[in-house]
Amino acid sequence: MSAAPPSARLGVADVARLGAVGLRTRPLRVFLSALGIAIGIAAMLAVVGISTSSGAELNRTLDRLGTNLLTVAPGETLSGQKAQLPAESVAMVHRIGPVLSASATGKLDANVYRNDLVPKGQTGSLAVLAVRPDLLTAVAGSVAAGSWFNPATEQFPTVVLGDAAARRLDLRAPGPRVWAGGQWLAVVGILDPVPLAPELDSAALVGWDAATRYLGFDGHPTTIYTRSRDSQVEAVRAVLGRTVNPGAPGEVRVSRPSDALAARRAADRTLNGLLLGLGAVALLVGGVGVANTMVISVLERRTEIGLRRSLGATRGQIRLQFLMESLLLSGLGGAGGVLLGVAVTAAYATVQAWPTVVPPWATLGGLGATTLIGAIAGLYPALRAARLAPTEALA
């Protein structure tokens, strides 16, 4: 006796068609169970996308602002008193080889008011700082309105306001005078926010010499801003303490503002992990939805299974059909989720004026995850369908 004629192998296209037919005849159910997967994938992709976009924005900001800025501030003396930087410290910083520029601010013992009628206590938490004219370039700041100090204005009782200071004093444009330290100061400019030196935002800035002449400034800087060659920043950082205050290098605090920006981002990462976990839970629930749909599908389609067996389908071909259906179902959800996730990321990034970045690994990972989920969710229903004897299925 010769061997029986074998059932033919199904081509990939045929298997895909078989899976698609099962889905096409139940569009609403397919939509709803694919939606579950889509929401999970979209949530995860949006978290990754928004976080990456925000990172790209930070990198762009840092590129613009530079990461070679170091600030020097007085620390505390051994006895816990507020330390002072020597008056000549800025000049000494200039003498360090790789230093490109050095500037400083000095805090004044004065407050700034809208006018002389404002009660003394209502300072608005605004500082008054004496500044070197090269400060603006050192901190990569920019002027929103009016102008920065020039050799003339820095000699006279004039003031440039930080962004927050201008808002608290309710000044939108230069021109009016403000009252500080018993003096009228003419507002000549208003700054944009300064990301690398946020302390300037809530300060009224006065020229170094004018501060000495009109406001009783003692000439001791309280913060030195210095830029050095990128490769030498850490080396400069190591010697700054001894350079600024050779007598008491321990009384000097040196920091790198760009590190603070990057650290804020690291803090965001913890939250991202949590959101990513939530997305993964949504995806899992979506997978359970697909499994549920497939189990019901197999129960409903006993006669179809019986018919296909009678037409010559092997167990393997029945298994393949239902597995493919599950894969298509979750794949549909995955594709929808990727589109949704990219759309959400793009919308959010556009609103924030960030660049839109969705990492390819996240997209591929999302699609890979849906394939895996489809395979796992479809496995049991497919095995059940294949186990059904043709006589039972047709009964």
Added chain:
Amino acid sequence: MSLVRLNRVSKVYPGGVTALRDADLTIERGDMVGVVGPSGSGKSTMLHLIGALDRPSSGAVHIDGYELGRLSDRALSGLRAHRIGFVFQQFHLAAGVNAVDNVADGLLYSGVRLRERRRRAAAALTRVGLGHRLRHRPHEMSGGERQRVAIARAVVGEPALLLADEPTGNLDSSSGAAVLALLRDLHTAGTTVVVITHDPQLADALPRQVRVRDGQVTAR
């Protein structure tokens, strides 16, 4: 070589129900046979065995020379794909799928390419008198037309054996007569046709009757 040969075949289901006992039956190529018996007589079991859907508990079933008991599940599937066509009482057409694609599925498991499947499906539909209904879906057709689509699906692979299980059971008498006439035409054209029915009148209209009662073949 006979097309179907049952030799002292018994079928006992789990739970101890004996559906078929020592049945002997031979169907030659070109026969047209009615297997008739009341419900519970064992004729459905007979259908399953002749259709290679199940294996006997004892005895031997030969279909087209192959002994079912010796074939794997996979080989039984192959036998059904290439040698046997089924027609069911409930038609079992895929909803929302047009007539051509429903019929084309009859060739899906025999390794025929899609284009060729559709071409032969259209030819089979024309053969059963539905050449004008190729793109219609099941819900757009009458019961008689649906059964003719099902018959087209059964014969599209040109099987050696056509098995019809109560083919007129869900049809009114005129549609039933048309379906029976079609089966007769197919028989005349050379197909071996086996009709399983509880309706003695239908069976009497066929050239040969096999009566089944209480799991035994009583008249051949």
